[in-house]
Amino acid sequence: xxxxxxxxxxxxxxxxxxxxxxxxxxxxxxxxxxxxxxxxxxxxxxxxxxxxxxxxxxxxxxxxxxxxxxxxxxxxxxxxxxxxxxxxxxxxxxxxxxxxxxxxxxxxxxxxxxxxxxxxxxxxxxxxxxxxxxxxxxxxxxxxxxxxxxxxxxxxxxxxxxxxxxxxxx
Numbered sequence: 001x002x003x004x005x006x007x008x009x010x011x012x013x014x015x016x017x018x019x020x021x022x023x024x025x026x027x028x029x030x031x032x033x034x035x036x037x038x039x040x041x042x043x044x045x046x047x048x049x050x051x052x053x054x055x056x057x058x059x060x061x062x063x064x065x066x067x068x069x070x071x072x073x074x075x076x077x078x079x080x081x082x083x084x085x086x087x088x089x090x091x092x093x094x095x096x097x098x099x100x101x102x103x104x105x106x107x108x109x110x111x112x113x114x115x116x117x118x119x120x121x122x123x124x125x126x127x128x129x130x131x132x133x134x135x136x137x138x139x140x141x142x143x144x145x146x147x148x149x150x151x152x153x154x155x156x157x158x159x160x161x162x163x164x165x166x167x168x169x170x
Contacts, residue, residue, distance in 0.1 A: 024054065024157075025101045026138045026147035027109075031089035033134030034058070038126060039092050042135065045108060045122065046096050050168035055095040055148075055157045063087040069150055078131075085131070093151045099169065102138050109137045 027046070029039050043053070061069075066086045073079050096105065110121025114133050117124035127133045138144035148157070162168070 021099050022097050023099075023101055023141050023144070024095050024097045024148060025105045025144045026136075026151065027094045027096055027105060028136040028151075029092035029094075030086060030132075030134050030136060031091060032132045033126070034090050034092055036126070036134070038134060041126075042122060043094070046094075046105070049098075049104065049108065050164075051096045051098040051101050051105075052160070052162045053094060054097050054159065055152050056092065057152075057156070058090050058092050060090050061087050065150070069147065081131075095148050095152060095157060102141050102144055105137045106139060109135055 027042075029042055033039065033042065043056075047053070063083055066083045067074075070079065070082060070086075073082065098104075108122060110117030110123035110127075112123075112133060113130045114123040114127030115130075117127070119125060122135055123133050138147055
């Protein structure tokens with residue numbers, strides 16, 4: 001049996017290989033998702049997909065933090081209501097890590113408008129209206145970096161080795 005040096009290295013040092021390919025995404029369960037008790041269902045989907053949770057906390061975000069988070073939407077007519085809603089009750093921000101986690105995470109969330117989301121997506125399974133679509137996910141790696149830095153201190157991000165790494169990644 002021939003085993004490549006890279007395969008042996010990946011087996012014994014999977015976190016070193018992963019570091020080259022990994023990216024992080026910011027995912028937040030919004031107040032409607034928290035109030036409906038959907039945190040664990042959402043986390044389970046990301047864990048079962050094979051992504052690694054590196055940070056999470058429950059918090060009530062102040063309006064200034066929420067305004068900064070959604071600053072790109074400031075000229076939209078729904079911006080004030082969105083900021084008011086997100087800061088009205090606890091949210092559950094998380095950071096997930098893995099290969100293509102940003103794109104795959106967005107696919108898992110479904111369309112922003114739940115009416116356009118397919119069954120099997122988070123919004124397709126749990127939402128009805130766009131204004132109560134229970135979850136936010138970064139739309140790019142660059143945006144994820146900004147959002148993570150906005151919601152989490154560097155020391156809150158935990159680097160750890162996923163024990164089942166070799167069962168998820170080649």
